[in-house]
Every structure is written in structure tokens, then in C-alpha cells.
Amino acid sequence: MSGFLKVFRGLGLLALALTAVAEQPVIYDLLLKGGQVVDLKNDRNGRFDIAIVGDRIHRVAKNLPAARAKKVVDVSDYLVTPGLIDLHAHYDVTGAGLSLNPDHNSLRNGVTTAVDAGTSGWKGFEKFKTNTIDRAQTRVLALLNIVGAGMYGSGEGGPENDVNQMDVDAAVTMVAKYPETIVGIKTAHYQPSDWEAVDRAVKAAELSNTVLMVDFHPKPGRSYEDLILKHMKPGNIHTHFYGRLTPQLDENKRVQDYMWKARQRGILFDVGHGSGSFWFRIAVPAIKQGFLPDTISTDIHKSSIMLPHATLTNVMSKFLNIGMTLEQVIERTTVNTAKSIRRRDLGHLDEGGIADIAVLELERGRFAFLDSGRAKHIGDRRLTAVLTVRAGSIVWDLKGLAAEEFSNVGPYSNFK
Amino acid sequence: MRSRAHFGNRLLIILLVAAPVAAQEYDLLIQGGRVIDPANEIDAVMDVAVADGKIVRVAKGVTPDGAKKVVDASGAVVTPGLIDLHAHVYGYSGSIFPDDTALYAGTTTVVDCGGAGWRTFEEFKETVIDVARTRVLSFINIVGLGMIGEPYESDVADMDSEKTAAKMAEHPDLIVGIKTAHFSGEGWPAIDASVKAGELSGKPVIIDDKIFSNTGRHSREKLLDKMRPGDMHTHTFNDRQVEIVSRFTGQVQPYVWEARKRGVLFDLGHGGGSFMWPVATRAAAEGFYPDTISTDLHQSSIMGPKSDMANCITKMMSLGMDLPDAIRRSTVAPAKAISKFPELGTLSEGSAADIAVFRIEEGVFALMDAWKKKRLVGKRLAPILTVRAGAVVVDREGLSVPEWQEAGDYVRVP
Numbered sequence: 001m002s003g004f005l006k007v008f009r010g011l012g013l014l015a016l017a018l019t020a021v022a023e024q025p026v027i028y029d030l031l032l033k034g035g036q037v038v039d040l041k042n043d044r045n046g047r048f049d050i051a052i053v054g055d056r057i058h059r060v061a062k063n064l065p066a067a068r069a070k071k072v073v074d075v076s077d078y079l080v081t082p083g084l085i086d087l088h089a090h091y092d093v094t095g096a097g098l099s100l101n102p103d104h105n106s107l108r109n110g111v112t113t114a115v116d117a118g119t120s121g122w123k124g125f126e127k128f129k130t131n132t133i134d135r136a137q138t139r140v141l142a143l144l145n146i147v148g149a150g151m152y153g154s155g156e157g158g159p160e161n162d163v164n165q166m167d168v169d170a171a172v173t174m175v176a177k178y179p180e181t182i183v184g185i186k187t188a189h190y191q192p193s194d195w196e197a198v199d200r201a202v203k204a205a206e207l208s209n210t211v212l213m214v215d216f217h218p219k220p221g222r223s224y225e226d227l228i229l230k231h232m233k234p235g236n237i238h239t240h241f242y243g244r245l246t247p248q249l250d251e252n253k254r255v256q257d258y259m260w261k262a263r264q265r266g267i268l269f270d271v272g273h274g275s276g277s278f279w280f281r282i283a284v285p286a287i288k289q290g291f292l293p294d295t296i297s298t299d300i301h302k303s304s305i306m307l308p309h310a311t312l313t314n315v316m317s318k319f320l321n322i323g324m325t326l327e328q329v330i331e332r333t334t335v336n337t338a339k340s341i342r343r344r345d346l347g348h349l350d351e352g353g354i355a356d357i358a359v360l361e362l363e364r365g366r367f368a369f370l371d372s373g374r375a376k377h378i379g380d381r382r383l384t385a386v387l388t389v390r391a392g393s394i395v396w397d398l399k400g401l402a403a404e405e406f407s408n409v410g411p412y413s414n415f416k
Numbered sequence: 417m418r419s420r421a422h423f424g425n426r427l428l429i430i431l432l433v434a435a436p437v438a439a440q441e442y443d444l445l446i447q448g449g450r451v452i453d454p455a456n457e458i459d460a461v462m463d464v465a466v467a468d469g470k471i472v473r474v475a476k477g478v479t480p481d482g483a484k485k486v487v488d489a490s491g492a493v494v495t496p497g498l499i500d501l502h503a504h505v506y507g508y509s510g511s512i513f514p515d516d517t518a519l520y521a522g523t524t525t526v527v528d529c530g531g532a533g534w535r536t537f538e539e540f541k542e543t544v545i546d547v548a549r550t551r552v553l554s555f556i557n558i559v560g561l562g563m564i565g566e567p568y569e570s571d572v573a574d575m576d577s578e579k580t581a582a583k584m585a586e587h588p589d590l591i592v593g594i595k596t597a598h599f600s601g602e603g604w605p606a607i608d609a610s611v612k613a614g615e616l617s618g619k620p621v622i623i624d625d626k627i628f629s630n631t632g633r634h635s636r637e638k639l640l641d642k643m644r645p646g647d648m649h650t651h652t653f654n655d656r657q658v659e660i661v662s663r664f665t666g667q668v669q670p671y672v673w674e675a676r677k678r679g680v681l682f683d684l685g686h687g688g689g690s691f692m693w694p695v696a697t698r699a700a701a702e703g704f705y706p707d708t709i710s711t712d713l714h715q716s717s718i719m720g721p722k723s724d725m726a727n728c729i730t731k732m733m734s735l736g737m738d739l740p741d742a743i744r745r746s747t748v749a750p751a752k753a754i755s756k757f758p759e760l761g762t763l764s765e766g767s768a769a770d771i772a773v774f775r776i777e778e779g780v781f782a783l784m785d786a787w788k789k790k791r792l793v794g795k796r797l798a799p800i801l802t803v804r805a806g807a808v809v810v811d812r813e814g815l816s817v818p819e820w821q822e823a824g825d826y827v828r829v830p
């Protein structure tokens with residue numbers, strides 16, 4: 001054999017060997033079998049299996065072999081979506097008083113990523129990070145309040161009305177220090193009738209090259225129309241836009257022209273349900289006229305969690321029962337939300353992507369949903385989170401789908 | 417003298433006649449539910465009327481005229497608001513704010529089980545007790561710093577019975593007893609100091625004691641010699657703290673029966689690590705049930721076994737306990753254990769208007785234990801409406817509110 005042939009044969013063997021390595025079957029840590037997968041970023045809405053290896057989605061395909069999986073969960077009765085993203089939450093539980101604990105309020109409702117909407121400002125953010133963000137199983141991101149002190153009150157003399165608390169440079173510095181966690185700036189609750197809070201927040205978002213979320217109380221001389229047409233920038237988000245204090249409808253319940261104009265120029269409209277920002281009497285006519293939210297979020301906190309029950313799956317269910325489709329509702333809690341905070345690593349089921357997954361049940365029956373005015377809408381469908389996967393681990397399993405029946409497993413605990 | 421007495425009697429008669437008229441101005445009337453109020457031996461379809469944060473009437477056929485809010489509870493079960501004797505809402509690293517878990521489970525009172533000690537109680541009061549809509553009481557930790565992990569929880573120098581009792585005397589309505597937990601040192605100093613604080617304050621002790629082989633402590637001695645009648649052992653269906661069921665015989669330990677006879681109370685304290693089906697099923701087979709049903713509420717107990725009060729009651733029912741008995745052990749029994757009866761734990765007229773409404777749902781439900789093993793059952797207790805101090809705070813079926821289409825340009829519907 002000539003030297004050339006030897007080399008050639010050697011290369012061939014090497015190629016064979018490499019092929020063999022590549023084709024060695026991968027063992028799945030978890031296989032979600034047979035669910036109705038709704039992954040709108042990838043234009044998927046059909047029956048697929050999802051194989052997970054480590055904290056990543058390995059494959060999304062039909063008929064993946066169960067024999068390759070350490071654990072198989074039959075989800076054929078359910079919807080499978082990317083882990084939901086709640087764009088507006090309050091989880092700084094050792095900070096301002098309105099916050100709740102993130103994990104059970106998120107993961108139990110299919111939410112794997114929650115964005116804290118400005119509970120803390122630059123002064124309190126690191127405490128929030130240490131006490132809550134770093135310890136939560138939920139991915140908690142943050143919009144940093146332009147007010148250094150954060151949400152410690154907007155009553156007479158409250159820090160949220162204090163322009164001296166709105167240090168643009170300090171906020172920008174804090175955003176730059178934690179770019180993985182702080183996705184933007186928030187302004188909220190500002191009561192004086194000037195534009196100082198909004199304008200400083202816009203500036204901080206521009207300087208830090210992040211997004212801005214605005215909670216706005218119109219005042220004489222400071223109109224909502226000017227906010228969304230002049231002061232906010234394209235890509236900025238107005239939250240609470242179905243709120244009672246937002247003039248989104250005229251006296252005949254027609255959506256105002258400036259709403260459409262603002263949408264055209266790229267202003268995003270987020271629900272931010274909360275205790276005072278979702279009203280059937282406002283949302284129903286708006287949706288009938290085709291003015292849908294860009295993102296659906298909860299504004300979950302100590303008060304909104306009670307009668308209006310602002311969990312994400314419950315808020316999604318409200319929209320499902322007042323004229324939006326299942327796809328529209330899922331889009332606005334996954335891929336749209338991820339885009340709105342420029343986190344394209346989230347909100348989809350890409351192979352190779354992080355394995356954050358929600359398994360949802362679409363229940364049919366007779367259900368009541370309460371709005372911020374504590375009036376009810378009777379609907380016939382409800383979304384419930386049955387199983388939640390965060391970074392490849394099952395962190396919520398409502399029906400014990402992944403659990404064994406105790407009498408089948410033989411002795412356990414200290415029993416022999 | 418005589419005429420004055422006579423006048424007094426007439427006044428009394430006038431008052432008695434006037435009373436039903438005044439009582440019709442109810443803030444809330446819960447109609448037609450199956451009322452289970454074990455303290456009064458009631459298990460019947462009745463109406464419950466509320467005014468000024470108190471129960472004012474429990475009877476059949478209460479007329480709804482003048483009631484500001486009427487809830488149709490037909491087909492549902494109406495009970496006193498549940499009392500969770502073992503919860504973690506402060507101090508402990510897994511503690512959670514109670515409203516979004518407790519009130520949603522029909523629980524209106526939680527007793528924080530040792531999160532705060534005498535050094536931290538005031539902060540606990542300010543940040544949780546005074547803020548929560550749930551009624552929050554406290555078993556104060558014998559450790560001055562509370563339940564903040566090691567080495568603090570085993571620091572005998574910080575177990576001061578006098579200072580603990582002094583703090584209890586400052587808040588006699590809020591602090592209902594003493595907790596000792598997680599002591600990993602040798603001997604009995606933690607339990608002795610707790611019992612001493614109990615004697616000084618006249619209140620019970622609740623004990624979560626890890627029995628290690630090298631501690632020089634034994635469950636028999638603890639239950640029979642150290643604990644007083646009325647003191648509580650929590651985490652009953654755990655298998656590592658007190659061995660309720662012997663791992664060798666599979667039977668309830670004789671000294672456990674003896675302790676019960678002498679008045680030691682056994683509390684469920686389900687938690688993330690203290691409820692095992694192999695223990696619970698064996699104990700239940702011998703008729704050994706916890707005296708009080710409680711959750712050990714904290715982050716991982718909610719995420720894993722989902723053990724809120726309704727879930728724990730469902731588990732007890734799956735073990736053969738009937739519903740009224742389970743309600744008794746979740747209302748009047750814990751209220752008595754912390755000397756809060758009849759203010760709490762009953763629907764007696766004059767009691768706090770803390771009320772829970774449930775449906776008994778049929779279906780297939782997985783009840784998970786601390787080892788994430790499940791038991792499939794065919795029915796469960798599902799909380800639908802909770803009243804706290806006379807106000808509806810949870811209403812999953814919208815029973816207490818009108819439809820929005822009927823409500824006009826509402827801000828808050830009545």
C-alpha cells in the first residue's frame with residue numbers, strides 16, 4: 001500500500017470513527033411525550049415530543065424513542081409551550097411591601113421567567129438580587145426603577161415623587177453592572193404633573209440601551225396622548241393600558257386614534273393586570289375593535305393576587321374568554337414578551353435552547369374570572385399549569401405525572 | 417327598687433324583640449351550604465350570617481332581606497376558617513408570605529412556628545403580622561434569634577426562658593406558645609428551656625426535635641417525661657424525628673399511645689419532609705391520627721407535596737378520617753390547643769367571621785408525599801371562597817360578585 005493510500009485509508013477510518021461518535025444515541029434525561037406543542041417562534045402548533053438533556057432542549061420531533069429516556073412523561077392531554085414569561089411582577093420580597101415570593105407564584109402557573117417591574121431602584125437592587133433573585137428557581141429579571149429607593153410610596157412626600165431620587169447615571173451604572181438580569185428601566189406612580197420622571201427614565205433606557213416600561217397617571221398638562229406619541233420611544237412599553245385611569249377609549253367606547261398611532265410608531269402595550277388595571281368593561285370593547293395587548297402580564301403583588309387572582313395563567317384565561325385565540329394568548333406570554341425585553345434566548349423551544357417549558361391544561365367547564373373592579377366574567381375555558389420544567393428540572397407537577405405511586409415503589413424512607 | 421327591676425326586664429324584652437330586626441342588616445349571608453361546625457356539633461344545610469366582622473347567626477332559612485352580599489353556597493361545604501398550627505411566614509429561609517397560599521386554602525389563621533425569637537419578634541410583627549390579611553399568630557422560638565439556621569439554633573446561650581416569657585407577656589394575644597426546633601446539641605437544654613418558658617408564661621410548647629443517635633435524647637423520654645399535657649409534638653408522620661411507627665415492627669410505638677393518654681398532642685406538620693405514605697398508612701391502620709392537622713407551610717412544601725390545609729385534609733380523608741372529623745382537627749382542636757377557643761375555630765354566634773367554603777370534587781387526584789411519591793384518590797376538598805374578619809378575600813367562583821355586564825361603569829362593584 002502506498003503512503004498516499006495509507007493516509008487516505010487512515011483518514012477514512014478517522015471519518016468513520018467520528019461518524020460513529022456523532023451517531024451514538026444520546027440518552028434523554030427527560031422526554032415529554034405527545035403533547036400539543038405551541039411554539040410560535042418556530043411556527044409549530046402540533047403533536048411533538050420534546051427531549052431534554054441536562055438543562056437544554058435536545059430535540060423537538062415526532063415519535064422520539066421512549067426507550068432512550070431516563071424519564072418519560074406522557075403529556076398527550078396537554079398543551080406544551082415555552083416557559084411563560086411574566087413581564088410585570090413584584091417579587092422583591094425583602095424590599096418594598098407589595099411583593100410576593102417568586103417561586104410558587106410563578107412556577108405553579110407555568111411562568112419560568114418573571115420580570116420584576118421596578119420594585120427596586122439602584123439603591124436596593126443588590127439586596128433584591130442577593131435575597132431573592134439569586135435564590136429563586138424562577139428566572140427573575142428586573143426593570144430597574146428610575147427612583148433610587150424603589151417603590152416605597154408615592155403619597156405626600158413619598159420617594160417615588162422625588163425627582164432628586166431619579167439619578168439617571170446611577171441607574172445606568174447599575175444596569176451595566178448586571179446586564180444579564182436588569183433588562184430595562186421602569187417609571188411608575190409619579191404624581192407631580194411634569195414630565196421629569198418619564199423623561200429621565202427614557203434617558204436612562206437610551207443611555208443603557210435597554211427597554212423602558214412606563215406606568216403613567218395622566219394629569220392636567222401631562223396627557224396620555226403626549227406620553228405615547230411624543231415622550232416615549234419606539235420599543236418602550238406602556239403597562240396598565242386597560243386601566244381605569246388610562247384614556248384608551250372615548251366616551252362611545254371607541255379606541256382612541258392616538259392608541260393606533262402610537263402602536264404604529266412602535267409603542268408596546270402591556271396588560272399589567274394588577275389590582276386596578278384590568279376591567280372587562282374596557283378590555284372587551286377594545287379587543288372587539290382589534291386593539292389587543294402586545295404582551296399579557298400580571299402585575300402580581302399582595303393585593304392583585306387576592307380577588308382578581310392575577311396569576312399569569314388566570315390572566316391568560318381571561319383573554320381567552322373575551323375574544324382572543326389560544327395562539328394569540330400564548331404568543332403574548334412567550335415569544336412576544338421575550339422580544340419586548342430583547343431576550344431572544346427565551347420564549348421558544350429551539351433545539352439547543354434552555355429547557356424552560358410549561359405544560360398547560362385547557363380545561364372546559366364553567367369558570368368565573370374577576371377583574372380589578374371585582375366584577376366577574378363567566379367563561380367556558382381555563383388554562384392551568386400542570387407541569388413546569390425550569391432549566392431541565394421538573395419544578396412543578398400538579399397531577400403527579402412524573403411521580404410514582406407509593407405502593408408500587410417498595411420500601412422507602414426509613415422503612416425496610 | 418321593684419319598679420326599676422321591672423323596668424330592666426322590660427328593657428331586656430324590648431332588646432330581645434329588637435334584636436332580630438337589627439340582625440337582618442347583615443354584611444354577608446352565606447346561604448344553603450352544608451355547614452360543618454364541629455364545636456357545635458353542627459353538620460347540616462344552614463345559612464351563616466355575618467355583621468361587623470362577627471358571626472351573628474347560623475340557622476336554617478335566614479331571610480336575605482337587608483343582607484349587603486348574599487353567597488349561594490348550595491352544594492358546597494361551609495366551615496370555620498381553618499387554623500394552621502404550623503406555618504413558616506417569617507425568619508426561616510423557606511418562609512413565605514401567607515396570604516397567597518393560606519387564604520387560598522381556606523386557612524384564615526396561621527401560627528408561625530418558631531420563625532421569630534424574642535430578639536426578632538417586633539420585626540416579625542411589623543413586617544408580617546401587621547401586614548397580612550391572614551390572621552398570624554406565633555409560637556416564639558426559644559432561640560432569641562429565631563429560626564435562622566446553624567450554629568444559632570443550637571446555641572444554648574441564646575435560649576433564655578425569662579426573656580422569652582417576658583416577650584410573650586408583652587404580646588399575650590399574638591404569642592400562643594413556644595417552639596423548639598432543629599437543636600443538634602446533646603441532651604435536653606433546648607427542650608428544658610422551652611418547657612420552662614412554657615411554665616413561666618402558662619403556654620404550651622411545640623417540639624420539632626431531631627433525634628440523632630449521639631444526642632443522648634430518646635423519643636420515649638421526651639414524650640413521657642419531658643413534655644407536659646397540652647404540649648405538642650409536630651411532624652407526626654415523619655420517620656426520623658420521633659419514630660411514631662417502629663421501623664422494626666411496623667406498629668405504632670406503645671409509648672406513643674401512652675403519651676397520647678397523658679395528654680401530649682400530636683400535630684401533623686406535613687411540610688416538605690415530614691409526611692410519608694408508608695408511615696401515615698401504617699399509623700392510620702391502627703387508628704392513630706394527628707390531633708391537629710397542620711401544613712408546616714413553606715416554599716418547598718408548597719412546590720413539592722402541595723400541602724396546604726385543604727390538601728392535608730384530603731390526605732387525612734384518604735386515610736379514613738371523615739370530613740367532619742378532619743374539619744374538627746383543623747378548627748376547634750387547634751383553637752383549643754392554643755387557648756383561642758371559642759374566639760376562633762367555630763361558627764358560634766359572636767365568633768370572628770373567619771369562614772371557609774369548599775367543594776368536594778370528584779376526579780383523579782395525585783396526593784404527593786415528602787418523597788414525591790403519589791397516592792391516587794377519587795375525591796378532594798377544593799377551597800372556593802374564604803371570608804376573613806367578615807370580608808370575602810378569596811372567591812374562585814365569583815359567588816359574591818355580579819357579572820360585569822350588569823355592573824355599569826363600575827369602579828368597585830358592591
